[in-house]
Amino acid sequence: MNPQIRNPMKAMDPGTFYFQFKNLWEANNRNETWLCFTVEVIKQHSTVSWETGVFRNQVDLETHCHAERCFLSWFCEDILSPNTDYQVTWYTSWSPCLDCAGEVAKFLARHNNVMLTIYTARLYYSQYPNYQQGLRSLSEKGVSVKIMDYEDFKYCWEKFVYDDGEPFKPWKGLKTSFRFLKRRLREILQ
DNA sequence: ATTTTCAAT
Numbered sequence: 001m002n003p004q005i006r007n008p009m010k011a012m013d014p015g016t017f018y019f020q021f022k023n024l025w026e027a028n029n030r031n032e033t034w035l036c037f038t039v040e041v042i043k044q045h046s047t048v049s050w051e052t053g054v055f056r057n058q059v060d061l062e063t064h065c066h067a068e069r070c071f072l073s074w075f076c077e078d079i080l081s082p083n084t085d086y087q088v089t090w091y092t093s094w095s096p097c098l099d100c101a102g103e104v105a106k107f108l109a110r111h112n113n114v115m116l117t118i119y120t121a122r123l124y125y126s127q128y129p130n131y132q133q134g135l136r137s138l139s140e141k142g143v144s145v146k147i148m149d150y151e152d153f154k155y156c157w158e159k160f161v162y163d164d165g166e167p168f169k170p171w172k173g174l175k176t177s178f179r180f181l182k183r184r185l186r187e188i189l190q
Numbered sequence: 191a192t193t194t195t196c197a198a199t
Contacts, residue, residue: 025191033196057196066196094196124195180191 006070007078008037008053017161020093021121021153023177030122033057035067036091036160039075041084051079054160067092068100072107082113089117091148091156094124101134105141117144119152123181123188132188139189147181150174 012020012034020034039051055074058065065073071090080086095118096104108114118138125131139145148156150170157168 025193028193028195030195031197035196059196064196068196097196100196122193122195126195127192176191184192 006055006058006074008055008071008074010053011160011162012054014161014163014166017157018171021148021156022171023121023148023153023181024171024173025177025180027122030093033067033092033094033124035071035093036156037071038089038159039079040087040089042087043085047087052159066097066100068096068104072103080111080114084113086114087117088114089119091119091121091152091160093121095120095122095126095145096134096138097124098130098134101138104143105137108141108143115142117146119146119148121148121153123147123184126184126188135185135188145185145189147178147185149178149182 016034020030020032022030033056035055037051037053037055040047041049055067055070057067058070068090075088104116108116123135126135135145153170153174154168157163
């Protein structure tokens with residue numbers, strides 16, 4: 001096995017962000033997952049370095065790599081060192097699938113020096129019990145799983161979008177959808 | 191409110 005390590009992108013186009021991260025119930029045709037990340041290296045309670053970037057799932061002929069695995073392979077290859085503590089934060093358009101949740105849980109179990117927080121715009125296949133179980137297993141491994149709120153979308157816009165100085169324009173229904181998804185996630189995790 | 195959704199019927 002020789003997984004291709006790809007470097008993250010620096011940012012994405014505004015149209016991609018607005019389409020892929022829209023948290024509405026009617027958000028059809030989001031056949032991709034985008035993952036924005038920050039990696040903080042923590043040394044004695046102070047941050048000493050800071051990496052950011054954007055991954056999306058890869059759909060080459062021979063590789064079918066979900067965004068989370070793209071991140072993990074890059075992180076393990078280019079960043080991770082054993083005696084350093086990391087705070088990793090993801091902002092994903094879809095929440096992790098069952099397999100990725102398992103991979104991530106396994107990864108974290110082997111690397112106690114990595115803390116992970118996941119903010120997700122939408123919940124992926126959340127009506128299926130095994131996908132719900134995936135999210136629970138992450139939560140039980142200490143991952144903080146949250147739904148993206150207005151402030152998180154705005155943060156992503158400012159940090160991960162080629163915004164040309166334009167302010168973030170929230171879509172109609174953002175807050176309502178957030179509240180719905182938040183309640184749904186709470187039901188899943190409890 | 192409970193979608194076809196890291197594509198391909």
